[in-house]
Amino acid sequence: MRYRFKLTCFKSSEKNRYQNCLTVSNIQLGNVVSDTFGKSSQKIIAKILENPDDTSFDIGSLIHGSMKNKLPELELAIDGYITPEQA
Numbered sequence: 001m002r003y004r005f006k007l008t009c010f011k012s013s014e015k016n017r018y019q020n021c022l023t024v025s026n027i028q029l030g031n032v033v034s035d036t037f038g039k040s041s042q043k044i045i046a047k048i049l050e051n052p053d054d055t056s057f058d059i060g061s062l063i064h065g066s067m068k069n070k071l072p073e074l075e076l077a078i079d080g081y082i083t084p085e086q087a
Helices: 002-024 039-050 065-077
Strands: none
């Protein structure tokens, strides 16, 4: 039971670090989507990490259909800056 608690705390800690890294990079994805660790969010973040200098890619092909109405907010939310050390 203690080991499971430790793993749960470790997972929560890593998710908090991940979210903090996005915040420091001025990527406010958590303000637009309900789950930063969901499929659409992870696809967007993977695309950003693929090429940190290019944030003008087509988000529409990466997101789930129910998020199509949030497209303008998503484009504003990912307009951040990631240094090579962060990627």
